[in-house]
Amino acid sequence: MKSLLTTPIGRLRLICYLEGISLLLLVFVAAPLKYGMDNPAFTKILGPVHGMLFLLFMFNTLSVGVEYNWKFRETTWKVILACFIPFGTFYIDKKILSKL
Template identity: 70%
Template sequence: MKKLFTTNIGRLRIIGFLEGISLLALFFIAMPLKYILNDATMVKSLGPIHGSLFLLFIVNTLSVGISEGWKFKETTWKVLLACVIPFGTFYIDKKILSTNTR
């Protein structure tokens, strides 16, 4: 667990997890509340949090890609694409990021 906080990939994994949770909460909780119950409170509060985590994930992905020597066409684009697909960050964590932290 300590390794997650001390390595660049570990921090990227944590940010990816938080970004994935915020995306799912936005899609499956906040947006239905907004469009079904006409209550935009959750979208207004969760939207900026998700946006910040999204940008942090992108910046950290590029930083880790450069420091780890990832080829953009092989790895980096997959990690970047994962942050716009629901459950994508969890999949990419399992397939790519967790294998690079061992």
């Protein structure tokens, strides 16, 4: 657990989890509440939080990619693409980030 906070890959993995959870909450909880029950309160709270985590994830991914000399065509684009797909960040963490 300590390595999640002390290494760049560890911080990326932590942000990866947080961004993935916020995306799932936004897509599967907040959006149905907003459009199905006409209750936009949760999206007003979670939307900006997810946006901040998304940007943090993108900047951190690019930073780690440069620091670890990732080739964009082999690794970086896969990690970036994962944040657009629900459950994608968890898959990338298991398949790529946990092995670095």
